[in-house]
Every structure is written in structure tokens, then in C-alpha cells.
Amino acid sequence: MACGKRFMLGNHAIAQGFLEAGISVAMGYPGTPSSEIMEYLMEEGGKRGIYAEWSSNEKVALEGAYGAAMTGARAIATMKHVGLNVGMDPLMSSAYTGVEGGLAIVTADDPGMWSSQNEQDNRWVGLHAYIPVLEPYDPANAKELAQIAMEFSEKMKHPVLFRTVTRVSHTRGPVYVCDGKSPVFGKGIDRTQKRFALVPANARKLKAELVGRWAKIEEAVEELPVKVEEGDPGLLVITSGSAFAYVMDSIKELEISPTVINLSVPVPVQRRKVLDLATKANKIIVVEEGDPVVETQIKAVLFDEGIKVPVLGKSNFVSPVGELSIDITNSVLAGAMGIEAPRRRGMDLGYEPPQRPPVFCPGCPHAASYYELKLASTTSKVKPLFSGDIGCYSLGINPPFDEEDVLTDMGSSLGVGMGINRGTNGRSFVVSIIGDSTFFHSGLPALASAIYNKTPLLLIVLDNRTTAMTGGQPNPTQAIPIEEAVRGLGVRNVYSIDPFNVKEAVNTMRNAIDAVKRGETAVVVSKRACALEAARKLRREGVEPLIYSVVEDACKACGICYNMIACPAIQPKDDGRAWIDPNSCVGCSVCAQVCPYDAIKPSGNLDWIKRWGETL
Amino acid sequence: MRINIYMIGVGGQGLITTSNLIGAAATSRGIKVLTSETHGLSQRGGSVDVHVRLGDVNSPLIPLGGADLVIAFELLEAFRAAPYINENTKIIVNSRLIRPPTPRLRLPSAEELINKLNAIRNVKIIDAFNTAIKLGNPIVENMVLLGAAHAAGLNLAIDENAIIEAIKSTMRMPELNVKAFKMGIDLVNGSSPR
Known part of the structure; x- marks a missing residue:
């Protein structure tokens, strides 16, 4: 494959970045918005001789990648943000022992909780565990930064967290892809050292080493990329991750020109890069997706250096609830500068449509x-x-x-x-x-x-x-x-x-x-088997389909089928009788079984249900 | 140049496939494009929206009132696009109504909803679903809508051939899909089908 630009999903770009960095082992547990990373690695990585698996949970996945990295391999574990809670045990240990090869743990956070029970910001975990965090702002940047993350991990012999969010993982955009390195497998573990055996006597020694290594990491992150947009030095905007993209669009729209610095490493914060700019600023705004992780560190840095400048951010100025948008960054930047943000609200169309909550699929x-x-x-x-x-x-x-x-x-x-x-x-x-x-x-x-x-x-x-x-x-x-x-x-x-x-x-x-x-x-x-998966498979195999329909005269409009099973393929007509959408029905037969009037009849091959039972 | 396209519909209608085609076509012409989709808990039947941003853009989400073009794949969902619409937004609406599966839900008739939409400027209502059925497969409903959207403003950014090439290189049944795409263009231009 020659190098070239491809229109890619953010998660695929992340996977591609790690492929190009020469990973040989990838393990993960599915969870929105992370799943497509491993799917891509299974598809593309398989061709390169990479081992990729779905593990039974995130702890197992992280331990697998960690074990591989102990041997000198380049490895990743992928999961959604709450998955990292399950993987916390090996994660904490991995910082103590470090690794021989490279180890990146991808955490896909879900600000806005599009499909999650919370919106925890896993950059905090980096501070908690002494593990550096890298964070991309769009798919193209995600590919580059994934490569950098793996190389940095191997250089420091230390795990790294790679934090993406829904709006990077599930955004598609142009990405520059190349072949990259061949998979780097490990050689094994030196049995004489017991470096990876965390008995207390070993662990005490390793804690001191960890603190020393962390100081080296704080220095080394200064070599990792930052993006600086030169502007008015008096107003400094510090961003990390997707916040950078929103801020850049806002600046254009508001026609303002603050100085903007984007940190590819939010933990530990790239302090020297920030300090150079902070000394010239009379106001600092920190815009980040999630909690005040960068802001909290920046304030500590400024305090240590005796620099007194107001810092606005998630702790005092921007809501930490939900995900960012251009509208939010517009009002934040305009508010900080005392100018008017454009007020747009959309248009009243004179009707509020009913909610369309997610439902069980037809035939679920x-x-x-x-x-x-x-x-x-x-x-x-x-x-x-x-x-x-x-x-x-x-x-x-x-x-x-x-x-x-x-x-x-x-x-x-x-x-x-x-x-x-x-x-x-x-x-x-x-x-x-x-x-x-x-x-x-x-x-x-x-x-x-x-x-x-x-x-x-x-x-x-x-x-x-x-x-x-x-x-x-x-x-x-x-x-x-x-x-x-x-x-x-x-x-x-x-x-x-x-x-x-x-x-x-x-x-x-x-x-x-x-x-x-x-x-x-x-x-x-x-x-x-899941109706979506089974129907897809059976259709591909050319099995003659089965659907059900209502015999109009036999239906007594009792509503049991559409009110009790709530199959979205069954709808009440104006007279209360049921109607089955032939384009939606997948022939599960449940409605026909519950109908007390025997008014729902099959057409097609009843063998379909038996074959469905044999799929997967 | 910057064009914001807000797409909304019901899960399973092929919104993501459609936005991928726009993305591939734009990329092939060297135009920057970002698309962002929200798919929540279930795979089918819920509301789905996709933000498509072309040209000089950095972030994936369209600001409120910031859509240049709206493609509503379903009649009720069209109303959910309201926060992104301004007085210059071009709006393509599929006249198909998909009932939410909420028991005992009362809905206005399709005619009433269409009348409300026709009261605003720049709305074009097309029957993509039945057009697709006439072409032989309801699955190409999305391509009819893409064609309509192309005629309604997407053509300012991406030429027809770029999209046809993207269809041919990425989709199964390319001929049927191209036919549906062209039919969508004709529905908006009011010309007789090619």
C-alpha cells in the first residue's frame, strides 16, 4: 500500500496509527465509543500477522497487553472509559513495574453519555496512576498521536494512556495513512530479575523508582507535540483534545485572535511550553472536554512559579456537564473577552415531534x-x-x-x-x-x-x-x-x-x-441469536425468508401483539387492528403465538425459525 | 467555502452510508470533510443524526442555526432539525412517516405535518420511499434523498461524478444506487427522469 489520504473513522485512524507503530498484540473488550478500534485491528492487523482478540473483560484485556509488553512486544488494550475501572488493578501495577516494550491503553470517554452510565474523565486516572495521557483532537491527529504514544511508551519503558472521546472516535475525516513498521514481538522475560513480581519488598523499591521515572516523564513530554496559534499574547487559550478543534472554529467565527496552545499531553501537563506563554498573558482560558484536569495542573504550575494571572476553565467558568460544541466555545471565549457571542437558536417549526426512544428491534x-x-x-x-x-x-x-x-x-x-x-x-x-x-x-x-x-x-x-x-x-x-x-x-x-x-x-x-x-x-x-445478526446471516446464506401478516377479518383489535410485545414491526391501524410492516418483520413468530384469535399467519418458509436457532 | 449538512432520520434508513459517500466523494476531490454520527443505545428504530461539515472546518458538530442544508429522512424527524435551521437553510424532507413504536401514541396526519413544513422557505418534500420502491428496492431510499440534496445545494461543493464514483467504488448494487441518486436529482430539478 502506498501512502495516501483516506476518509476514515476516528477509531480506525487510532488503530491505523498503532498498526503503523508496529504493535504485535491488541486486546480489548467492546464498548461504545471504542469498539471499532479492535474491529479494524482484527481486519487489517490479521493481514500483518498481528494478534488481536476480544477478551472476556477489560481487566483480562489489559493484563494480556501488559504481559505482552513485559516481554518486549508493542501492545495495546482498548476499552470504553468505564471499562478502565474494571482494568484498574493491572493498570496501577503497570506503572510500578513499567514495561519492556510499549504499552498503550486506549480509553474512549463518552462526554454527553451518548451510550454510557457516566461521563468520567479518565485523564484523572493518569494523575492517580502515574501514567502519562495523550489526547488527539481529530481523526488525522489521532493517527499521528497513536504512533507517537507507542514510541514514547517504549522509550520511557512505561505504559501510556491514550484518551479519545466520542467526537474523535466517531468522527470521520481525511487521514494520511502509510504502511508503517512490521509488528514488534517480544523476546521473553528475564527470570533472574523478578522485576515484574510485585511482592511488597519489590514494590517498595519500585515505588521510589516510579516517582523518579515520573519526573523524567514530566521532562520528556516537553518533546512531544504542541500546536501554537500565535495571536494576542495577552489572552492565552490552552486546549487539549477535541477542545482545540472547537476553539479554532470559534476564533474564526468570532473574529478574535488570542494565542492558542494545544497540548497533546494533558497529563502530566507540558508545563514549560505553557509557562513561556503564560508569563506574557493577563488572562488564561483553559478549554477541555470533561473535567478541569489540565486547568488544575496549570494552576499548580503557575502557583509554583509565582505567576499571578486569572485562569478560567471547567472549575469556575465552563460547565463540566455534557460535551463541548462550537456554541459553548463561542460563549466561553466571547464571555472571557466581554464581547457578544452570536445568538442563534434555530427556527420554530410549529410542532414538537414525539420522542423516538430506542426500542428492541423487530424479532428481538x-x-x-x-x-x-x-x-x-x-x-x-x-x-x-x-x-x-x-x-x-x-x-x-x-x-x-x-x-x-x-x-x-x-x-x-x-x-x-x-x-x-x-x-x-x-x-x-x-x-x-x-x-x-x-x-x-x-x-x-x-x-x-x-x-x-x-x-x-x-x-x-x-x-x-x-x-x-x-x-x-x-x-x-x-x-x-x-x-x-x-x-x-x-x-x-x-x-x-x-x-x-x-x-x-x-x-x-x-x-x-x-x-x-x-x-x-x-x-x-x-x-x-440476536435478530439483526441472525437475519443478516440467513439472508446472506440465501435461506428463504419468513414473514407474518395479520388476517384482517380475524383480528379483533385486542392490541396484545402491539401493546405487550411492543414489536416495532407491528402497528395499530386507526380501527385498532394490527398491521405488520412486511419490510420490518423478520419472522420470529412470537406475535402469532400470543395472538388469542389466531389472526397472524406466516408466509414463506417455516424452516427459517429453525435455521435461526442454529446460527451463531 | 464551508457547507454544513445536517442529516436526521430513523436508525436503519442508511444515514451513515449516505454521509460516508459524501465523505469519500469530498476526499477524492481534495475537499476537507468531517462527519460525526450519534448512535445511542439501540441499533435500530431510534432517532439518528449525522453532522457533515465540508470545507474550511476543524470541529465536527454544526452550531445551532448553522445548517446550510438539512436532509430529513423521515417526516417527524424533520421537526427535530429545528435547532439547526436558519432562514436560508435548504431543507429536503422525505414524506415517509415512520410511527414511533410507543403504544397509544397520537400523531397528526402526514398532510398536516407537510403543510407545517411547507409554510417555511426552501423546503422541498419528496417521496423518496415510494420512488425507491418503484426503482425496485426500498433500500435505495437514501440515495434518492442524497440526489435531492445534491440538487438542492450539495452540488456547490461536490460534483455529481464524484458521488457517482464513490457509489460505484463502495456500494453493493452500484447501478441501482446510481439510478436512485440521479432520480433524486431529477425530483428536485423537476426535469423528467433520465
């Missing part, structure tokens, strides 16, 4: 499982407290299901569920609901705890054979039958259901509920 097996769980618990006369988890099935919080009462973090359905049971002295009937990928991510240790401590609860594993929420990545369920894993852990009450067999699924769930009533732990594995 989760929707069927939730319908069946509702029916089973109602007829078994229990009023469960539903402890949910992170995945597509979080949508079970919505009407008509309303079967997700708490959901906080990966794997929490079991841990929190047990706590609810204990906290109410056993009075709460807890149903924990978890997906297959989340089960292997962090459900397993929690389930072991529930079994060992004899906690009565019903665990429903919604096994759709893939990590659907992040785009259908493979996960251990494709190799390890969950029922067998659970039986191996010692659960006696293990049941399998096919959510597309409504009557049997409800009966089986009722049996499981009875077991919990007796004070036991019960597990129901509801197994059916």
Missing part, C-alpha cells in the same frame, strides 16, 4: 423473554424486584416491560441483586437479568458468590449469542455453553428456554420461580 429475542418473564411472574404470584444489567436488554426498563428496576454497571445484576435480597432480610424476590457477554465479563464471580452464600434468586441469562449492543462482537458464549458453566458451579436448578417458544418458556420460568420460592438459586438461560 429479548422482547420475547421479557414478555414471558412478565407472564410467568404474574401467574406465579410473585412481585419481583428486577435487577438489570448493561446491554441491549437495558431497554427492558421501558414500557410495556418495566422489568429493570436497578442497573448500574457491568455484572451488577447479580451483586446488587444479592444485596437487595440481604438488605431486605430476604423479603425481596430478586430476578437478576444479564446478557451472555456481561455474564462472562463479570457475572461469573458474582454467581459463584451467590451459590456459595446460598442466596435465593432467579438469574435469567439472555443469551443472544453475541455482544449485540456494541455491534455484534463474538464472545465466549460461542465456545462455552452457559448452562454447563452454571451447572459446573453447582447450581441444581438450571433451565434452558427458547424465547421463540412462548408457552414452554413461560412454564419453564414458572418452575424456576418455584425453586427460588423454596429458597434456592435458579438459572434460566434464554437462548436465541
